[in-house]
Amino acid sequence: MEGRVRERIPILDLTPEVEELWDDLMAAITRVLRSGQFILGPEVEAFEREVAEYLGVKHAIGVNSGTDALVIGLRALGIGPGDEVITTPFSFFATAEAISLVGATPVFVDIDPKTFNLNPDLIAAAITPRTKAILPVHLYGRPAEMDPILDLAEAHGLKVLEDCAQAFGATYRGKKVGTLGHAGAFSFFPSKNLGAYGDGGLLVTNDDEVATLGRMLRAHGSKRKYYNETVGYNSRLDALQAAILRVKLPRVDTWNQARRQVALRYNELLADVPGLVLPEVSEGHVFHQYTVRVLNGKRDEVQQRLDVQGISTLVYYPVPLHRLPVYGYPSGSFPWAERLATEVLSLPIWPQMGLEAQAWVAQVLARVLKKK
Known part of the structure; x- marks a missing residue:
């Protein structure tokens, strides 16, 4: 086994971003501290206006997390107990968890191995009289195939809530994801684009009624304080985070393009490596993750060898949602989701990633896979 070499390469390095934006970040944070307003207020309202303009959508509602955006989005769309929501089994737990939290049932449909996203050809067979919504995920930053999903939804009178947690700034046929369905949910977890x-x-x-309900639900079900009309949540984006996001928002397109360039370089460097399936640099893909498939049952061994060489990788996701104890579908229910859970490996990627670090990742990965 190879000895340890070089400085460790993380899966994501936020320090270049922080250094680049330091003065602007400090000015924004100072502005909030001196304002004395820390929950909602003018800073959050300004961010909501700016992000709505960026996305090209009528309403943007800041909440506490991407998970809350899904939960509140489902409830605002009228999804609740007894309903079924069709979604992917290959995503972070919050996708299905949000459906369960509103009392509905997640109905899983297998994925397309090329895109890692919900396979639209399989959705129609999963629709029942109880189906009320489809929840596609734009996984790893690649937009799901929304046209056939939206056509099915229209034909069956279903709502569409997009899970855009990994895809801020991604586009589908020229439109930003999150604006294609009836509502979109985003996460601002620090690792996101x-x-x-x-x-x-x-x-x-773009729906006024959904927006009104969403704003109510994030503030304990009230339009004005102490006059609660329904049971809601304490889910408010705080002013400090809004101020930080306002600093970063104007740079996101540049960063997303840089991520695409990193992905293109990886594809060039790894083009001839055996036992590896590379992701397509498709239109609108913003590469929250650069995720390869390691074939022939070698993924875990490859990950361990990369770790020894100081290269951090992650597996998104080692267990498909339907196989988690909370849902417990039998093995073989969704073959592609189960297979890809044993093959996917996400390599280091961030907008400022240097060519030398990237070349080293590719070199070590190629050497590991070419070994007999």
């Missing part, structure tokens, strides 16, 4: 320095989330919609 647009990340806060703490938790944060966003619900967006």
